[in-house]
Amino acid sequence: MTTGSTPQCPRLFEVEASRDGRLSGEELTRFRAHLGGCRDCAREAQALEALASDLRGVKAGAAGGDELRVRRERTRLLAAFDVALVPAAPESVTRRGRAVMMAFGALAACFVALFWWHERPRGTVTARTNAAAVPSAESVTVRADSSARWTRQLEAHLEKIVLESGALSIRVDRTRAQRRLLVILPDGELEDIGTTFSVSADGGHTTRVTVQEGSVVLRVRGNATIVLAAGDAWTRTPPPLALPPAAPPGPSSSFPSAKLPPAARLTPSPSGRASDQGPGLDAEPVPSPPSSGDTSADFRSAMGEFNAGNYGAAAKHFGMYVTSHPGNPRAEDAAYLRVLAFQHSGNAVGTQQAARDYLSLFPNGFRRAEVEALAR
Amino acid sequence: MSARGPHATSPRSASASSDAELMQQIATGELNGLGELYDRHQAPLRAFVARVTGDAEDVDDLVHATFLAAAKSAARYDGRASCRPWLMGIAVQLLRRRRRDTSRLLAVLDTLRSILRRTTEPDGVVPIRPDIERALARLSEPKRVTVLLAEVEGLSCAEIAEALGIPIGTVWTRLHAARRELRQALGAGEVSQS
Numbered sequence: 283m284t285t286g287s288t289p290q291c292p293r294l295f296e297v298e299a300s301r302d303g304r305l306s307g308e309e310l311t312r313f314r315a316h317l318g319g320c321r322d323c324a325r326e327a328q329a330l331e332a333l334a335s336d337l338r339g340v341k342a343g344a345a346g347g348d349e350l351r352v353r354r355e356r357t358r359l360l361a362a363f364d365v366a367l368v369p370a371a372p373e374s375v376t377r378r379g380r381a382v383m384m385a386f387g388a389l390a391a392c393f394v395a396l397f398w399w400h401e402r403p404r405g406t407v408t409a410r411t412n413a414a415a416v417p418s419a420e421s422v423t424v425r426a427d428s429s430a431r432w433t434r435q436l437e438a439h440l441e442k443i444v445l446e447s448g449a450l451s452i453r454v455d456r457t458r459a460q461r462r463l464l465v466i467l468p469d470g471e472l473e474d475i476g477t478t479f480s481v482s483a484d485g486g487h488t489t490r491v492t493v494q495e496g497s498v499v500l501r502v503r504g505n506a507t508i509v510l511a512a513g514d515a516w517t518r519t520p521p522p523l524a525l526p527p528a529a530p531p532g533p534s535s536s537f538p539s540a541k542l543p544p545a546a547r548l549t550p551s552p553s554g555r556a557s558d559q560g561p562g563l564d565a566e567p568v569p570s571p572p573s574s575g576d577t578s579a580d581f582r583s584a585m586g587e588f589n590a591g592n593y594g595a596a597a598k599h600f601g602m603y604v605t606s607h608p609g610n611p612r613a614e615d616a617a618y619l620r621v622l623a624f625q626h627s628g629n630a631v632g633t634q635q636a637a638r639d640y641l642s643l644f645p646n647g648f649r650r651a652e653v654e655a656l657a658r
Numbered sequence: 659m660s661a662r663g664p665h666a667t668s669p670r671s672a673s674a675s676s677d678a679e680l681m682q683q684i685a686t687g688e689l690n691g692l693g694e695l696y697d698r699h700q701a702p703l704r705a706f707v708a709r710v711t712g713d714a715e716d717v718d719d720l721v722h723a724t725f726l727a728a729a730k731s732a733a734r735y736d737g738r739a740s741c742r743p744w745l746m747g748i749a750v751q752l753l754r755r756r757r758r759d760t761s762r763l764l765a766v767l768d769t770l771r772s773i774l775r776r777t778t779e780p781d782g783v784v785p786i787r788p789d790i791e792r793a794l795a796r797l798s799e800p801k802r803v804t805v806l807l808a809e810v811e812g813l814s815c816a817e818i819a820e821a822l823g824i825p826i827g828t829v830w831t832r833l834h835a836a837r838r839e840l841r842q843a844l845g846a847g848e849v850s851q852s
Binding site for chain 2 (some may be wrong): 298302303304329330333334336337338339340341342351352355356358359360362363364366367582585589611612615619648
């Protein structure tokens with residue numbers, strides 16, 4: 283489309299051709315020399331550049347510089363990718379199925395609550411459990427065994443239960459709770475963060491904590507603070523009488539215990555048994571890889587086993603990675619991939635234990651939702 | 659056209675991982691790799707998608723889908739130093755799919771909108787965008803994408819051809835046609851023939 287009555291330079295088309303990379307070598311050199319002396323071509327080059335400049339000035343969205351939006355979108359992307367990484371387990375429940383199950387669960391809970399309300403005046407709960415049930419003026423219900431020695435103190439924003447010995451079963455109704463609940467133990471304390479749990483003490487020591495719902499924070503002197511979630515149990519480990527000679531750690535579904543403080547070690551839930559440690563691992567013991575100190579190399583090594591389908595070895599390597607590099611940003615990835623490795627290997631018990639290990643180490647971890655499903 | 663756009667070169671510290679390295683990390687399931695890739699390319703990619711779509715409501719969703727598709731295909735990445743052209747190509751594919759999926763719905767909505775406009779809005783109320791934006795919006799999507807990739811994103815014609823999966827001759831043709839239509843719409847003077 284040529285306009286105007288004055289003859290134009292016959293090489294005008296080469297302006298666009300050179301801009302688009304259609305000219306090269308001698309052609310391009312000759313045209314550049316021509317461009318310096320041709321008014322038509324120079325004007326055309328300027329016009330094309332002006333058009334490009336206009337296009338670059340087209341607004342690219344008002345929210346382009348919104349940092350909050352960028353962070354939000356980034357988080358959304360990583361979460362979506364994370365979900366995409368989880369293999370679709372055949373037994374996994376679909377969202378719709380889960381919603382239906384939740385609806386049935388809620389209905390059943392209503393029936394149970396109605397039934398309980400109807401039966402409550404008869405006082406059968408206390409009689410059945412043969413324990414002293416002491417409902418709080420607030421929202422804390424304490425059931426103590428017959429040998430328990432304990433006291434309760436109410437303060438402005440804190441409710442303290444001091445346990446000297448015996449066993450207590452405590453339920454906290456968070457919908458009504460107005461105070462923090464702290465259970466003072468002979469050798470530490472336990473803070474409730476919305477839950478039902480049991481705690482025992484004996485001989486000046488906390489001996490066992492089990493959590494039925496929600497979670498608690500357990501602080502025992504000389505041990506790391508740990509968070510116990512529903513289904514978790516903590517048992518005091520008596521100090522070893524004699525240390526066996528150093529040996530490579532045997533196959534186990536939990537992290538190598540030498541790296542964790544004894545009392546911070548999570549034991550399997552009451553249903554767990556020593557023989558549940560996973561037949562796959564027992565059948566194929568994998569030597570523990572020595573940590574190279576190079577976090578990337580260790581991670582790659584574990585990932586290599588995973589990608590090669592050696593899931594037993596991958597679980598072992600990831601476990602070693604978590605204990606060798608606990609502060610590394612990839613430790614959470616490793617703990618999570620360890621869960622997946624057990625899942626791929628078909629080791630249900632190992633998967634459950636690895637999921638619980640993940641939740642205990644990363645209670646607010648990025649994959650908490652998925653891992654919680656696998657921990658049940 | 660080696661350095662036309664503002665993003666033609668991307669300065670990067672020597673210690674940072676290359677795009678190819680990040681893609682390798684993503685292929686092994688590392689979230690950090692994807693996070694770094696997002697930090698590096700989200701702004702130009704979002705700007706590109708916003709320009710192509712006229713800053714549509716779903717720009718963020720398209721950018722999200724682009725990165726997610728890229729992450730899922732990370733293992734197939736060919737190892738080029740910069741993956742921006744590849745990301746742009748994915749975005750264009752998603753735009754194409756979006757247009758196909760929504761074309762029927764949009765037709766209905768357009769009809770409704772025109773009826774509503776006739777009944778509720780007096781003439782001249784519709785906001786008028788600057789000429790260049792209006793001219794750009796009038797281009798067909800393939801031409802609009804091509805001219806934006808070339809003139810704004812600074813991609814070479816070979817890179818555009820690879821990103822869009824079309825012959826380089828088609829890229830030249832679309833570029834020429836897009837420029838001609840834009841200049842006509844903007845009332846520019848001389849337009850070369852080739």
